[in-house]
Amino acid sequence: MNLRLLAVAVLAALIGGAAAIAMLPGTRERLSGALPSTGQALVGGPFTLVDHTGKTVTDKDFRGRYIMVFFGFTHCPDVCPTGLQVISAALDQVGAKADKVVPLMITVDPERDTPEQLAGYVPSFHPRLVGLTGTSEQVAGALKAYRGYAKKVEDPKSTAGYTYDHTALVYLMDPKGGFVTHFNPMGDKAVDRMAERLKQAL
Ligand code: NI
Secondary structure, eight states: HHHHHHHHHHHHHHHHHHHHHHHHHHHHHHHHHHHOOSSOSOOOOOOOOTTTTTTTTEGGGTTTTTTEEEETTTTOSSSHHHHHHHHHHHHHHHGGGGEEEEEEESSSSSSTHHHHHHTTTTGGTTTTTTEEEEOOHHHHHHHHHTOOEEEEEEEEEEESSSEEEEEEEEEOOOTTEEEEEEEOSTTTTTHHHHHHHHHHHO
């Protein structure tokens, strides 16, 4: 992980932490004046995307199941493969209970990540991992809903000449679409930490 990615990861962790703190009962009061009083979580919300089979899906299609939301892209050299491996290993560690969870990877690079591209990528991590793409507007909408971050940056080493800095947090949403918790999929014991928290939440 280079320094820029590290900085993004740290920033994302801070934002995620702030979002989580903002959802604590005590702090919700103070925030309520600035937010619509719909009872919606600060993280999560509507999205419309296209899955790796080419089918259009929305957040509502996942109601009744937990979802784990991870933003990434198939050409990512390090953060995404690590994050997806950690998610897969944690789900396997949780066992049968984890069948209630649908892991999602939403691409931040819809230009290159077509449904076909995602279809060749997601099964190598987990048999139930769903790859999601869409128009750049649809992807931007999903990023906004999850307070996510993605920035295209020049990368002469990459064949296409660019890469993305992006959010690396994983969000767990409940069967009603509400925010449960977030995970940092990086670092020592990331699999164990994620698996333990999942066992508590499910
Ligand atoms: Ni990545």
